[in-house]
Amino acid sequence: MDLEDAGRSWVVDHVLGPAEIDAAVRVLTSRTITTGPEVRLFERELADRFGVPDVLALGSCTAAMHLALIASDIGPGDEVVTTPLTFPATANVILAVGATPVFADIDPITLNMDPESVAAAVTPRTRAVMPVHLGGAACDLIGLKSVADRFGLTVVADCAHAVDCHVDGLHVARAADISCFSFYATKNITSVEGGALVAGPDVLARARLLARHGLDFTWGGAMTATAAGYTPREVGYKYNLSDLHAAIGRVQLGRMDSLQATRRAAVAVYDDLLRDLPGVALPARTSTADHGWYLYQLRLAGTDGAAVASRREHVRRELAAAGIATGAYYRPLHQYELYQRTARIGPGGLAAAEDAYPRLLALPLHGRLTTVEAAVIGEAVIAALGTAP
Numbered sequence: 001m002d003l004e005d006a007g008r009s010w011v012v013d014h015v016l017g018p019a020e021i022d023a024a025v026r027v028l029t030s031r032t033i034t035t036g037p038e039v040r041l042f043e044r045e046l047a048d049r050f051g052v053p054d055v056l057a058l059g060s061c062t063a064a065m066h067l068a069l070i071a072s073d074i075g076p077g078d079e080v081v082t083t084p085l086t087f088p089a090t091a092n093v094i095l096a097v098g099a100t101p102v103f104a105d106i107d108p109i110t111l112n113m114d115p116e117s118v119a120a121a122v123t124p125r126t127r128a129v130m131p132v133h134l135g136g137a138a139c140d141l142i143g144l145k146s147v148a149d150r151f152g153l154t155v156v157a158d159c160a161h162a163v164d165c166h167v168d169g170l171h172v173a174r175a176a177d178i179s180c181f182s183f184y185a186t187k188n189i190t191s192v193e194g195g196a197l198v199a200g201p202d203v204l205a206r207a208r209l210l211a212r213h214g215l216d217f218t219w220g221g222a223m224t225a226t227a228a229g230y231t232p233r234e235v236g237y238k239y240n241l242s243d244l245h246a247a248i249g250r251v252q253l254g255r256m257d258s259l260q261a262t263r264r265a266a267v268a269v270y271d272d273l274l275r276d277l278p279g280v281a282l283p284a285r286t287s288t289a290d291h292g293w294y295l296y297q298l299r300l301a302g303t304d305g306a307a308v309a310s311r312r313e314h315v316r317r318e319l320a321a322a323g324i325a326t327g328a329y330y331r332p333l334h335q336y337e338l339y340q341r342t343a344r345i346g347p348g349g350l351a352a353a354e355d356a357y358p359r360l361l362a363l364p365l366h367g368r369l370t371t372v373e374a375a376v377i378g379e380a381v382i383a384a385l386g387t388a389p
Contacts, residue, residue: 035242050174083131084106086330088333103332107352117346160181322380
């Protein structure tokens with residue numbers, strides 16, 4: 001089987017077909033191609049899926065997180081506690097509002113923020129906690145919310161990996177004060193580019209205003225040349241989603257159950273092949289949460305960090321030679337010079353995050369991956385580990 005030719009060797013990938021193309025053509029041949037009726041329908045359908053009253057569709061998850069902080073009045077002089085094991089956007093939006101990211105350590109098993117480390121990082125300047133559901137594994141939101149309530153903080157969750165993640169039967173969108181989602185090209189569902197914000201009515205109303213230049217569109221419709229007018233309320237941004245993207249997102253949302261079933265079937269194959277493999281831990285799961293399965297990330301065992309890192313790189317090289325891409329999500333942000341200048345590390349240090357990164361090995365997982373292909377990849381992992389030094 002030629003995984004490279006099939007395109008299945010990518011770690012993450014999109015699944016677009018005739019229905020998405022038809023939706024895009026329908027919008028392109030309509031009178032409204034920017035924010036309009038498709039966006040409003042997408043928002044309504046997302047709200048129904050999440051079990052929340054309202055959703056704001058935006059151009060990206062980054063836009064959602066940025067607006068969440070602004071609408072929560074977080075700015076210069078404030079601090080936001082977050083995880084170092086994340087994509088730079090999480091910390092960048094904190095910096096963008098003039099606040100300081102403060103990195104708290106992770107749980108070494110779940111790879112998500114440790115509530116005790118978060119509590120230790122809180123100072124009088126702390127205004128919010130920004131957890132990340134890494135790879136689709138739900139954070140300890142009960143523990144984090146307890147810390148937030150103790151110190152009067154807002155929980156702004158980066159749910160970029162968690163569009164289909166549930167805790168105790170409830171969607172994670174309902175678990176934080178504010179939740180931000182991504183529909184980027186490689187996510188579980190995609191609008192090519194896009195994101196969404198879930199929040200209370202006051203935050204959502206202000207974010208909706210800010211998303212379109214801070215303008216109050218008195219005519220309430222799409223941006224067209226026949227607009228009756230608008231009133232500037234405050235300095236805003238160009239963060240709105242277009243009908244073109246929303247139409248694609250709506251089709252993907254309707255397909256999400258089948259796309260997720262494909263991912264879960266591949267996960268089951270990986271689990272069966274790799275669960276008894278010495279020196280390898282499968283992605284962590286809890287009895288109270290349904291994993292969102294954006295990533296399938298193994299953790300390699302060993303007490304010698306350098307030896308573990310060498311072993312991982314050997315496996316990655318062997319898999320690459322077989323046409324199988326792998327990843328490691330993420331290099332801790334505090335190891336980059338940018339955040340060494342602009343962020344702060346909590347008093348407990350980041351030993352768990354630093355120890356985790358050299359161990360991480362993400363295997364391909366997406367809606368095009370068949371169980372046969374997952375089996376080929378799993379067997380290749382076993383073979384590569386068998387020849388590792």
